[in-house]
Amino acid sequence: MSVTAWTENTQCSIPAADEPLIMRIVLASVTPANDLSERLAERFALPLPHAREWAAKILGYPQWEALREQCHRLGGRLDLSAPDSHCASLAVRWRRAYQAERLAALAKIELSDALRLIEELRPSDGFEFEGTFDGRAPRRADPTLAIDEHRDLVAAFATLWRIGGRESPIDRTLRAVLVSLEALLIKEYPIEQYPYDATRAPYRTASLIDLPQRAPKRLSAEKHQECIASIATIRRALARNWPPDLTEAVADIVATLGRAQDQIEAWRRASAARDGEAIAWRGVTPEEEEILDALAAVVLPEQVSLLKTSGGFAALSDDEAGLMLAHLRVTGVDRTRPALRPGIRRLEAIVRGGERDERRRWERKTPVNSIWIIVAVQEGERTLIGKVQATSSAEALARAGIASDRRLIATTATVAERILGSSPAALGALLTLA
Amino acid sequence: MKAAYATVFQVRDGICYGAFLSAGQRVEHEFGIEGLVRRLGIRHCPGGMLVSCDRDPERAFFFGSAPIDGKPHAVFELENRWADARGKRASLSAAAVRRRIEMLHKLLAPRDDAPAKDATTRGFWDSDRFAITTSGAIGVAYLETLYLAALAGDLAPTYFDTGGSHPRDALADRHDGLSAIGAGLGLFAAGLIPPDVGSRIIEHQTKHGFTGREPRLT
Numbered sequence: 001m002s003v004t005a006w007t008e009n010t011q012c013s014i015p016a017a018d019e020p021l022i023m024r025i026v027l028a029s030v031t032p033a034n035d036l037s038e039r040l041a042e043r044f045a046l047p048l049p050h051a052r053e054w055a056a057k058i059l060g061y062p063q064w065e066a067l068r069e070q071c072h073r074l075g076g077r078l079d080l081s082a083p084d085s086h087c088a089s090l091a092v093r094w095r096r097a098y099q100a101e102r103l104a105a106l107a108k109i110e111l112s113d114a115l116r117l118i119e120e121l122r123p124s125d126g127f128e129f130e131g132t133f134d135g136r137a138p139r140r141a142d143p144t145l146a147i148d149e150h151r152d153l154v155a156a157f158a159t160l161w162r163i164g165g166r167e168s169p170i171d172r173t174l175r176a177v178l179v180s181l182e183a184l185l186i187k188e189y190p191i192e193q194y195p196y197d198a199t200r201a202p203y204r205t206a207s208l209i210d211l212p213q214r215a216p217k218r219l220s221a222e223k224h225q226e227c228i229a230s231i232a233t234i235r236r237a238l239a240r241n242w243p244p245d246l247t248e249a250v251a252d253i254v255a256t257l258g259r260a261q262d263q264i265e266a267w268r269r270a271s272a273a274r275d276g277e278a279i280a281w282r283g284v285t286p287e288e289e290e291i292l293d294a295l296a297a298v299v300l301p302e303q304v305s306l307l308k309t310s311g312g313f314a315a316l317s318d319d320e321a322g323l324m325l326a327h328l329r330v331t332g333v334d335r336t337r338p339a340l341r342p343g344i345r346r347l348e349a350i351v352r353g354g355e356r357d358e359r360r361r362w363e364r365k366t367p368v369n370s371i372w373i374i375v376a377v378q379e380g381e382r383t384l385i386g387k388v389q390a391t392s393s394a395e396a397l398a399r400a401g402i403a404s405d406r407r408l409i410a411t412t413a414t415v416a417e418r419i420l421g422s423s424p425a426a427l428g429a430l431l432t433l434a
Numbered sequence: 435m436k437a438a439y440a441t442v443f444q445v446r447d448g449i450c451y452g453a454f455l456s457a458g459q460r461v462e463h464e465f466g467i468e469g470l471v472r473r474l475g476i477r478h479c480p481g482g483m484l485v486s487c488d489r490d491p492e493r494a495f496f497f498g499s500a501p502i503d504g505k506p507h508a509v510f511e512l513e514n515r516w517a518d519a520r521g522k523r524a525s526l527s528a529a530a531v532r533r534r535i536e537m538l539h540k541l542l543a544p545r546d547d548a549p550a551k552d553a554t555t556r557g558f559w560d561s562d563r564f565a566i567t568t569s570g571a572i573g574v575a576y577l578e579t580l581y582l583a584a585l586a587g588d589l590a591p592t593y594f595d596t597g598g599s600h601p602r603d604a605l606a607d608r609h610d611g612l613s614a615i616g617a618g619l620g621l622f623a624a625g626l627i628p629p630d631v632g633s634r635i636i637e638h639q640t641k642h643g644f645t646g647r648e649p650r651l652t
Contacts (some may be wrong), residue, residue, distance in 0.1 A: 116630055377446065380448055392485060393479075396625070398480045409625055412588075416585075
C-alpha cells in the first residue's frame with residue numbers, strides 16, 4: 001500500500017506535489033534523534049552509527065550530519081517542529097505515513113509492518129516543545145481546506161485575475177484576496193506541524209507577472225461571465241463550517257471578493273454601451289495598433305508576440321528592435337512601403353536610444369588620464385622618483401621607463417601623502433618622467 | 435553577503451597591496467563573481483592585468499572610519515543597491531559608519547568558522563559585492579590604501595572557486611605574497627603589487643577567465 005493510498009483512507013491525502021514531500025522534523029536538540037537511534041538500533045540490531053543514519057532519514061534528513069547541523073543552528077528559530085502530541089491529527093498522519101515509507105525502504109519490510117512499527121516507535125513525539133515562535137498554542141484542528149482544494153482555488157483565481165487584473169482597482173482588490181487566501185492556508189497548516197515549502201506550493205506557482213499581452217480596454221459579456229463563474233467557484237470553496245478562530249478571516253475574504261465582484265460589474269456596465277464598436281486595446285492607440293500589426297506581418301513568427309503586448313513599442317528593447325530590423329534587411333522587405341515606414345522608424349529610434357545609453361555606460365567606464373607617483377621601495381625606505389600621466393598604474397610604470405634594483409610602485413598623490421607619508425611639497429617638486 | 439573564513443591583508447615592505455577574502459563555511463560562489471566584476475567594470479592594463487574602472491567611484495565604493503569603544507574601526511565596501519538610492523555623498527557620520535560596521539558584523543552567523551568571528555579584520559562577500567571591516571590604526575590605514583586604489587581605478591580582483599575542495603585546505607600562509615592563492619576573492623591595489631605577485635595575479639585572472647575589455651573612446 002502506498003503512502004498516498006494509506007492517507008486517502010484517512011480522509012485527507014498528502015498533496016500532489018511536483019517533488020517528493022519531505023516531512024522534516026526540526027528539533028531544538030539532537031537528544032530526541034539520539035533516543036530514536038537507540039530504539040532503532042535495539043529493534044533492528046543495528047550498530048549505533050548505522051541507526052543514526054536511519055533515524056535521520058526517518059526524520060526527513062538526507063543524513064545524520066544534516067540533522068545534527070540543523071539542531072545546532074541557534075537563535076531566532078522559527079521553524080521548530082511540535083511533537084505529535086501537540087499536532088493536529090492530519091499532521092500526525094502525514095508524518096507517520098512519511099516515516100513509515102522511509103522505514104519500509106530502509107529495513108526492506110512491508111509498508112503495513114513499517115506503519116505498525118512507526119506507531120510503536122513514534123519518531124516525532126515525546127520531545128520537549130516550548131511553544132510556537134509567535135507564542136500561540138499549536139492548532140489542534142485539522143485543516144478545513146485540503147491542499148488540493150487550495151490548488152483549485154488558485155486555478156479559479158488565476159482565471160479571475162487574468163481578466164480582472166487589467167483594471168488597476170480590481171487588480172488591487174484581487175491581490176488582497178490572494179494574500180488573505182495564503183494567510184488562511186498558513187493558519188491552517190502551521191509551520192510547526194507541516195512542511196513549509198510543500199504546503200505553500202499552490203500560492204508560489206500563482207505568479208502572474210508575465211508580460212501582459214495586448215488586452216482590450218472593455219470587458220466583454222463572455223469574459224464577464226468567466227469572472228463571475230470564478231468568483232462563484234471561490235465562494236463555494238470557502239462556504240464551509242469554519243472553526244471559530246478562522247471565521248473572521250474567511251468572512252473578510254468573502255467580503256473582499258464581493259468588492260471585486262462589484263468592481264467587475266461596474267466595469268461591465270461601462271463596457272456594455274460600446275459592445276458594438278471595434279475592440280479598443282489598452283495602452284495602444286488605434287494608430288499605433290495599425291503600425292504594430294503591419295510590422296507583425298513581416299517579422300519572424302517568434303517576434304510577433306513582442307508586438308502584441310499592451311505596452312506596444314514601449315515594451316520593446318533595443319536588442320529586440322535591432323533583431324527585427326536585421327530580419328527585415330535580410331529578407332529584403334520593401335522598407336519604403338507606407339504601412340511599414342512608420343514602424344521601421346520607431347524601431348530605428350529604439351535602436352538609436354539603446355546605442356546612446358550604451359555609449360553613456362561605456363563613457364562612464366572609460367579610464368581618465370591621471371597623475372601617478374612612482375616610488376622606489378625597499379623595506380622601510382621609500383624614495384620618490386617622479387610623476388607620470390597615465391590611465392593606469394601599470395601604464396605609468398611602463399611609461400616611466402625606469403630600471404631599479406628596488407621595488408617600484410605607482411600610486412596616486414593621496415596614497416603617497418596619506419599612506420606613504422610624503423610631504424605635499426616633495427610631491428609638488430617631482431619631475432614629470434614621461 | 436556571507437563571512438569569509440579568513441580575511442588577510444597582503445603586505446610587503448610595510449605597504450598593503452591587497453586583501454584576500456577566503457571562502458567560508460557558508461560562502462557559496464558556484465556562479466563566480468560576474469556581478470561583482472560587472473560593477474567594478476574591469477579593463478585591460480598594459481602587462482595584462484585587469485583592473486577596475488569606474489568614472490564615478492565615489493558612488494561605487496564606500497569607505498568610512500569611526501572609533502568604536504575608543505579603537506579606530508573602518509569599513510570598505512562595494513556598495514549595493516541602497517547606496518544607489520542614496521546617491522553620491524562625501525561622507526557618512528561616525529554614528530552611521532558604526533551602524534554599518536555593526537550591521538555587517540551581524541552577518542556573522544553562529545555556524546561561521548571561529549576565525550571569522552574572532553578576527554579583527556572581517557570580510558564579507560558574495561557574487562555581487564564585498565565588504566571588509568577592520569580595527570586598529572594599522573588595519574584602518576591598510577584598508578584606506580585599498581579604498582584609495584579603488585578610487586583611482588586601480589583595483590585588481592582575483593577569484594578562485596572552491597572547486598569542491600574544502601575552503602580550509604587553501605589556508606597556507608597568504609601573508610607573504612600570495613604564496614598560496616586559495617579559494618576566495620582577492621582585491622589588490624594594482625600599482626602597489628610586487629612584480630612576482632603581479633604575475634601570479636594575472637595568471638589567476640586568466641585561469642578564472644575574467645574578460646576585460648579595451649576602452650572604446652568615442
